[in-house]
Amino acid sequence: MATDTSTYKLNHTMIRVKDPKKSLEFYGFLGLSQINKLDFEEAKFSLYFLAYNGPNSLSGERHWTDRNGVLELTHNYGTENDPNYTVANGNTEPHRGFGHIAISVDNIELACKRLEDAGFPFQKKLTEGRMRHIAFVKDPDGYWVELIRRTDESVAAGVTSTDPKSYRLNHTMLRVKDAEVSLRFYQETMGMELVKESQNESAKFNLYFLGYPGSNPPVKKDASNPVAEWEGLLELTWNYGTEKQEGRVYHDGNSEPQGFGHICISVDDLDAACARFESLNVTWKKRLTDGRMKNVAFILDPDGYWIEVIQNETLKSRSKW
Template sequence: MAEAVSVTPELLEWPKKDRRRFLHAVYRVGDLDRTIKFYTECFGMKLLRKRDIPEEKYSNAFLGFGPEESNFVVELTYNYGVTSYDIGTGFGHFAISTQDVYKLVEDIRAKGGSITREPGPVKGGTSVIAFVKDPDGYVFELIQRGPSPEPLCQVMLRVGDLDRSIKFYEKALGMRLLRKIDNPQYKYTLAMMGYADEYETTVLELTYNYGVTEYTKGNAYAQVAISTDDVYKSAEVVNLVTQELGGKITRQPGPIPGINTKITSFLDPDGWKTVLVDNEDFLKELEK
């Protein structure tokens, strides 16, 4: 047993040394062309690629504010014949940073978009935000900020135990806790988790609502994908951390048949799914 003791601390250091970044968020939509039109016209995203897999009866579209080699993107999935999904109570929102929230909201309204919170400062703060809904009912927070290399800046998920989640993402995925905000007046606490400063990159915003320990997942939002240099080593770490904090590996590390990209996937203690994707394989896939 002596050997296991010496391996474990070194193994747990791996996620901090690994080259990791958020690659994409995967979710399901009822009409691919409708969503592409909304994201390109209202948000100013670019359609990066589209693929149809008739034998599996689904199509994908990848959209974002920059190339997939460097930017976080959304991967939309359309399953043939399925026009609507249940978003559930656990998924929160995506966020987009912009230099002028008021102007962006005007543009979205002019194109028939649904504004669910008018632009203005957050309660008790100075940040200017607004909320809008896309045609499938996904919520997007618009945040006023200076220029950013990554405007697609947040994925917000609700969790049942914030400290457990912070520990999980630090240990299993090597993320840093960038900031934690407790708002007793509105009965929630949130944690920003990521690999770099939140003004430069995409972060995971985990929200705990006082007293709420469970949420429904629905069948709309699927997962986030994160890069790694070694899916096998990364899966070993996740396996260790799930034994301590909960969650489970849902796909053992290895290549996807037909594509040969190596991945592993797992659920966090709340059941939110993450896929780890081999860095080099991912870039090769983009070249095809």
């Protein structure tokens, strides 16, 4: 058996939510559709899988495991009625780690106005701060959702409306302690390609964008953001000097207080992929053979973030979900 990392997809990002009705309304307003739901009645939780779907989307009508850029909402029963339940959004000390998801939009001015008019709160409006080309809206649990441009301003100038169904779930941002170590892991072990990087020496941080080119559009090398049309990118944020700190620097989202859960890679052959990961001496959170669920595995990255590994059901049938 062999596995080909070029067929892998950064399938989804999981976040825990307090009230699925409110979260589904918010993300639905951003154009995302529910493409699957899994209920685990005995364990008292449900999983909602959201994505950009249909003719104006990048993935069309593909099976949920055969996509980049899916958002998984995890709801533990009863949290919606618990006045003390809150999530850690990953951006407040001392529990920083996960930063945000980012959506690329056709017209960022109109997209932001539409959200403001609907009454959704912003962490940063387009007109605030030094960076006037991005905004951050907050979802019902306080997670940050970055809004970026899909096209350069000169191209978007002729756009007089915004169509949420044409948006892209572009990337997920994680803070990392040691950029060199994390880049090596995601490129050599997970098979991702580094497709964009930027340095901000005055603010003392670098950004690295990695992904699987497979079903994504060609990189637009002459564009200000050459991968704005993509879905399923991983943005690693490295703040200078953290690599010199002792021990764990960032919160993984799965130890208390919980919030972000994991990113997930879908693969061509789950058994072969896990055998390859085993040969590379990855740190396992859960092997395929562990526990009751024999169709998922979890790897820990260098910062302790969880990476779920599942079968791409279009390439090889394994699970009926």
